[in-house]
Amino acid sequence: KEYQTLLQNIRSTAKKQQLLLTNIIEDYDNYPKLGPDIENELNISSSVLRTATEKGWFAKKEQEIYRDPLKDFSSNNVEKASVELNSEQLHALNSIGTSIKEKEAKTFLLEGITGSGKTEVYLHAISIALKQKRNALMLVPEISLTPQMVKQVKERFGNNVAVLHSGLSEGEKYDEWRRIRRGEAQVVVGARSAIFAPLQNIGLIVIDEEHESSYKQNDTPRYHARDVALLRSKFHHCPVVLGSATPSLASRARAQKGRYELLLLTKRANQKSLPKVDLIDLKTVEFAGGQFDLSVPLVDAIKEKIAKKEQVILLLNRRGFASFMLCRNCGFVLKCPNCDISLTLHKDTQQMQCHYCGHKEAIPRKCPSCQSEKIRFLGTGTQKVQEELETLIPEARILRMDVDTTRRKGSYKKILDSFGEHKADILLGTQMIAKGLDFPNVTLVGVINADTALSLPDFNSSEKTFDLLTQVSGRAGRADKTGRVMIQTYNPENYAIKLAQNQDYEAFYQKEMQVRFQGNYPPFFYTTLITITSKKEQSAAKEAFVIKRMLMRELHALTIILGPTPSSIARIKNQYYYQILVKYKYEPKLHNLLHQIQDDAQLAQKRGLNIYIDNEPERIM
Known part of the structure; x- marks a missing residue:
């Protein structure tokens, strides 16, 4: 009634205010509404809402709204599993489910041929964790996999799902992080860094395609998501499921020794043969x-x-x-000015690009060395x-x-x-x-x-x-x-x-x-890669030999020390790279020695040197 009285008494020229009051009267049950929604719905400006608030028609209140990276994913919010599992999937699920219920920090290696239905086992296991009033964390190796995996998880668990990966905007990451921290999301799906999600009361951690090298971060801070997952598993007393059609040799060897429990899926879920x-x-x-x-x-x-x-x-x-430009007259290859690597031709941008430092330059029409036009792109x-x-x-x-x-x-x-x-x-x-x-x-x-x-x-x-x-x-x-x-x-x-x-x-x-046994490489040996970089090649080489001498003096004879040697791409971003590889089975002194090298690296930085230590590197190049 009050709004009807206001509408009758308002001056006839105030069309936008009349429109607003009419909407309040006709759509009263759907209020309160968001300011931007009212503006879009009635095509009015924020000043009209401000005037209405000053006149006491509205009470204005701030409300926090999360940015939703999953808004494009349709969700049927189907809690129950829609796919019937075969006997192998059921056996795997029962083993994982028992560990979830008994709060065991156990590691499972789910080895299944492609198309064997590993994802369904993950989703059923997550359901078990949620029924136990616990949360679940699921890692996938590539952002490109996230859309399909998120779609499946979202369809099963609805708004309980949060997603974390580098493809999100800073605002979306911030909002998803807060949702997880506040306990508003029970299932987190994401790439490598999602292993650090602030999820409490974890009942299950899944690492899909566990063999993938993208789970290893190759720059500071260097870590492997699998190692962090095993630490979180012990802390939260929950199982870790490592899934792959082609498990990493290290994981398969641990399963062979009984440190992980091996679960096999030998046939495709739809009974179809492999291609x-x-x-x-x-x-x-x-x-x-x-x-x-x-x-x-x-x-x-x-x-x-x-x-x-x-x-x-x-x-x-x-x-x-x-891959590269070659002059047929003088043999010149166009290289990056910052790296020891040839530039790659990208036809869509009409540029030569370096895939290491991002340097770009125009496509040459003549050889920069001899001015010949006999150039080819090979x-x-x-x-x-x-x-x-x-x-x-x-x-x-x-x-x-x-x-x-x-x-x-x-x-x-x-x-x-x-x-x-x-x-x-x-x-x-x-x-x-x-x-x-x-x-x-x-x-x-x-x-x-x-x-x-x-x-x-x-x-x-x-x-x-x-x-x-x-x-x-x-x-x-x-x-x-x-x-x-x-x-x-x-x-x-x-x-x-x-x-x-x-x-x-x-x-x-x-x-x-x-x-690997013949070459003394993982999983038979542990490895540590020490990389020394400097803008001056001589400085990097000199420091590398100092570190090598220290290692040889302190470590026992059975430890293998390879190098120092230049990296296969010796210069990247105007930094020369030298490497030392330490291979060992048992080396009690190494841990303290690496800490000492790391401490010395702080002083070396003043001399323009950087020293990086990488335990169990995925790449030794």
């Missing part, structure tokens, strides 16, 4: 087009699948258009393959997914949603498309070059190659349609590629363990 995998020997095959990237059999297979309205995933773990990348596909298969709709196409916020989800809605026939990308993705219509997976990681000077290059090929093979034939995988390689006889063809993890594990 047929063909190796294409690039030394003998005929190429389609003139770029020597795509073989005739692979292009024919792609055309066949597109004609059937099926989808294709293509993997090339190298972004850009061409090597390949995702951009060049996309261009070639568009020429060879003009009817194909192609989406590219690499660092260059996913810089913008939400771009991962946008690309994956488009592909899921069949707005494209081919998803071409780097390793970010190799794992975790589940598209029922994908029946062909092609690997453009399986050798990209094989030739890296790293002790675990074979393991990374096997993991990547096995993971990407698992993207094919995940639903009713039969899957096929085609792997192009110059090394078809290499054991990592040969065993990935059959997804034979056990045989690979045995073979790789022999190789």
Whole structure:
């Protein structure tokens, strides 16, 4: 009645105030409303609301509203599990569920072939933790995996889910962090740093694709999310589930020794067989087009699948258009001025880029050294393959997914949603498309070059190659349609590629363990990498030899000390890198010695030196 009286007495020219009073009268039950919502709904300015507040029509009160990074994810808020588990999944779930209920700080290694339904086991186990009035933390290795994983978790647990990863804005991270800290979210999904989420009363920690090197942070502070998870497990008295189709050798060895409990999923959840995998020997095959990237059999297979309205995933773990520029006259290669690495051609931005420091410069038309115009751009990348596909298969709709196409916020989800809605026939990308993705219509997976990681000077290059090929093979034939995988390689006889063809993890594990044993590498030895950097190469080398002498003086004879030696890329961001690798089985003096080196590093900084210590490095390059 009061508002009706106000409306009758207001002057006829105050149209916006009349509109506001009418809305209050007609929509009274839906008040209080948010100021911005009223402004948008009635198309009025904030000054009208301010006048109304001064006249006593409203009481203005501040209300905190969280930014919601999950607003684009539809949620049915279905608490109960909708998928029936098979006997292997049930056995795994019962073992994990028992540990949750008994508050055991136990570690499980869930080893299951691709498509065996590991995610369903995770979701059921999280349900058990929530029923026990406890919280759950789930890590995934890549932001690109987060959209699909978040969608599944969100559909199961609704608004109880918070998400943490580097793709969020600072405001979203801040709000999600506070939601978790205030106990308003019971399930946290995120990438590596989410292991530090301020979650209390944790009942379960899940690390999906636990073999992934992205769980290891390679710059300060150096840590492995798995190690932090094991510490939090002891603190909260809860189990940790490490899941993978290709577990890291260290985790598999610990399961063999009984330190972890091994849970096996040997068959696909939908009873479908694994996809047929063909190796294409690039030394003998005929190429389609003139770029020597795509073989005739692979292009024919792609055309066949597109004609059937099926989808294709293509993997090339190298972004850009061409790996380097070469002058055919004098042999000059265009390098980064800050790093000892050649610049990569990026055709979409029309620039030469350094993938280490981000340096960019214009594409040269003449050789900077001899002014010759006989320059060529050699090597390949995702951009060049996309261009070639568009020429060879003009009817194909192609989406590219690499660092260059996913810089913008939400771009991962946008690309994956488009592909899921069949707005494209081919998803071409780097390793970010190799794992975790589940598209029922994908029946062909092609690997453009399986050798990209094989030739890296790293002790675990074979393991990374096997993991990547096995993971990407698992993207094919995940639903009713039969899957096929085609792997192009110059090394078809290499054991990592040969065993990935059959997804034979056990045989690979045995073979790789022999190789590691002969080379005195993890998991038979612990490793510590000491890196010394300086703008002056001589200073870095001199300090490295000082540290080497100290180590040799203090550590016992059985400890292996390799180096000092320049890094495989000796200069990055105008800093020269020298490395020392310590390999040991038992070395009680090392811990204190490393602390002393770290303390001395504070003084070394004044001389322009930086010293970094990395325990159990993922990369020794």
